[in-house]
Amino acid sequence: MSSHSDNNEEFHYHAPGLQHQFEDMKQQEESVSIGMWMFLVQEIMFFGGLFTAYLVFRSRYPMAFAAGSNHLNAFWGGLNTLVLIVSSLTMALTVYYAQKGNRNMQVILIVLTMFFGSVFLGVKAIEYTDKYNHGLVPVSGWNKRIKEEAGDHHEAAKPCWDVDHNAPVVEHPNPHGEFQWTDCSLVKLAQDHNYLTDAERVGYFNQGTGQIDANKFRDKVRIFYFIYFVMTGLHALHMIIGLGIMTWLLILAWKNTFSADYYMPVEMSGLYWHFVDIVWIFLFPLLYLLGRHFLH
Amino acid sequence: MSDNHEQHEHMNIPKYLAIFGILVVGTIATYFAATIDLDWIFPGANTLLALGIAFTKTACVMLFFMHVYWSPKLIWLSALASFFWLAIMFSYTMQDYFTRSLGVFSS
Numbered sequence: 496m497s498s499h500s501d502n503n504e505e506f507h508y509h510a511p512g513l514q515h516q517f518e519d520m521k522q523q524e525e526s527v528s529i530g531m532w533m534f535l536v537q538e539i540m541f542f543g544g545l546f547t548a549y550l551v552f553r554s555r556y557p558m559a560f561a562a563g564s565n566h567l568n569a570f571w572g573g574l575n576t577l578v579l580i581v582s583s584l585t586m587a588l589t590v591y592y593a594q595k596g597n598r599n600m601q602v603i604l605i606v607l608t609m610f611f612g613s614v615f616l617g618v619k620a621i622e623y624t625d626k627y628n629h630g631l632v633p634v635s636g637w638n639k640r641i642k643e644e645a646g647d648h649h650e651a652a653k654p655c656w657d658v659d660h661n662a663p664v665v666e667h668p669n670p671h672g673e674f675q676w677t678d679c680s681l682v683k684l685a686q687d688h689n690y691l692t693d694a695e696r697v698g699y700f701n702q703g704t705g706q707i708d709a710n711k712f713r714d715k716v717r718i719f720y721f722i723y724f725v726m727t728g729l730h731a732l733h734m735i736i737g738l739g740i741m742t743w744l745l746i747l748a749w750k751n752t753f754s755a756d757y758y759m760p761v762e763m764s765g766l767y768w769h770f771v772d773i774v775w776i777f778l779f780p781l782l783y784l785l786g787r788h789f790l791h
Numbered sequence: 792m793s794d795n796h797e798q799h800e801h802m803n804i805p806k807y808l809a810i811f812g813i814l815v816v817g818t819i820a821t822y823f824a825a826t827i828d829l830d831w832i833f834p835g836a837n838t839l840l841a842l843g844i845a846f847t848k849t850a851c852v853m854l855f856f857m858h859v860y861w862s863p864k865l866i867w868l869s870a871l872a873s874f875f876w877l878a879i880m881f882s883y884t885m886q887d888y889f890t891r892s893l894g895v896f897s898s
Contacts (some may be wrong), residue, residue: 780842
C-alpha cells in the first residue's frame with residue numbers, strides 16, 4: 496500500500512488490501528482471525544460470568560426463577576430468536592457476496608441485517624415497557640407509578656398462592672414504583688410435590704408460622720429479574736454496537752471495497768454478529784422457557 | 792483458511808439455507824419441548840433438553856456461519872478452549888455453593 500512508495504530495487508507485488516507488516520494475504524487473514532477469536536473468547540468469558548450468576552441463583556431458587564420466567568412473553572422471545580437467526584443468515588450471505596465482489600448484494604444484505612437487528616431491539620423495547628408497566632423492573636422507583644385509590648385493599652385477604660391464572664390481570668397500586676410480585680402458586684406446587692430445595696425451604700417461608708411469605712418470595716423473583724435485565728440489557732448493548740459496525744461496513748461496501756482478495760472486515764464483523772446471535776440462542780431457553788412445563 | 796480461493800467453494804447458498812433451516816427448526820423445537828413436562832424422567836430434564844438443542848444450534852452457527860470448520864487448528868482450539876474455561880468456571884463455582892451449609896445467604 497502507500498507505505499511502500501520508497502525506491503525498492505526490485506518490484507514487490509502487493510495485494511491491494513495487504514498491510515505492510517504482513518508477508519502476504521494468507522498471513523494477514525490468519526492474524527486477523529486469531530485476533531478476532533481472542534476477542535470473542537473473552538466475550539464468552541464475560542457473558543460466562545453472568546451465566547454463572549444465573550446458575551448459582553437458579554440452583555438455589557428454581558421456583559422463583561420459574562415463576563419470574565413464566566411472566567416473560569415467550570412469543571416475543573421466540574420471535575426475537577427467529578429474527579436474529581434470519582439476520583445471521585443475511586450476515587453469512589453478506590460474507591459470501593463480499594467474497595464474490597458483488598457490491599449490490601452486499602449493500603442489500605447489510606441493510607437487511609441492520610433491519611432485522613433493529614426489529615430485535617424494537618421487540619426488546621416493547622418487552623421492557625411491559626415490565627415497566629407491571630412493576631417488574633427490580634429497582635425501586637423505576638417502575639410505573641400507579642396511584643393508590645381509597646378502598647383498594649380488598650384482595651389482601653386471599654393467600655398469595657391461591658391464584659386464578661385465568662382471571663383478568665388487575666393493576667395493583669404502586670405509588671412508589673416498587674418491584675411487585677403477588678403470585679406464589681409455584682411455591683405451593685413445589686411444596687405439594689415435595690421438590691423444594693433446601694435454600695427454598697429457608698428462603699420462601701416465614702420461619703415462625705411456617706407459611707409461604709409473599710415478601711420473601713418476591714425478593715427471590717426479583718433476583719431473576721435482575722439477572723434478566725442485566726443479561727438481556729448487555730445483549731441489547733452488543734446489538735447496538737453491532738448496528739454501528741454494520742453502518743461502517745455499509746459505507747465500505749457502498750464504496751465497493753471488498754473482493755475475493757480483500758473481504759476480512761466483512762468476515763470479522765460477521766463473526767461478531769454470529770456471536771451475539773449465539774448468546775441469544777442460550778438466553779432464550781434459559782430466561783423465557785425455564786418454567787413453561789409447570790403451566791398446565 | 793488455508794487456501795483462499797478454494798474457500799469460496801466450501802459454502803454456497805443452498806448450504807447456508809440448509810443451516811438456516813436447522814436453526815429455525817431448532818428454535819421451534821426448543822419452544823415446544825419447553826411446554827412438555829419432562830420432570831417424570833428426572834427433575835431438570837427440560838433444561839437439559841433445551842441446552843442440548845442450544846448447543847446443537849451453536850455448533851451449526853460456529854462451524855458453518857463462522858467458518859470454523861475450514862479454519863486453522865488454532866481457531867478450533869480458541870473456540871473449544873472458551874467452552875472448556877466456562878466449564879471450569881461453572882464447576883468450581885458450583886462445587887463451592889453445593890457444599891455450603893444452609894442459611895449462608897439463604898434467608
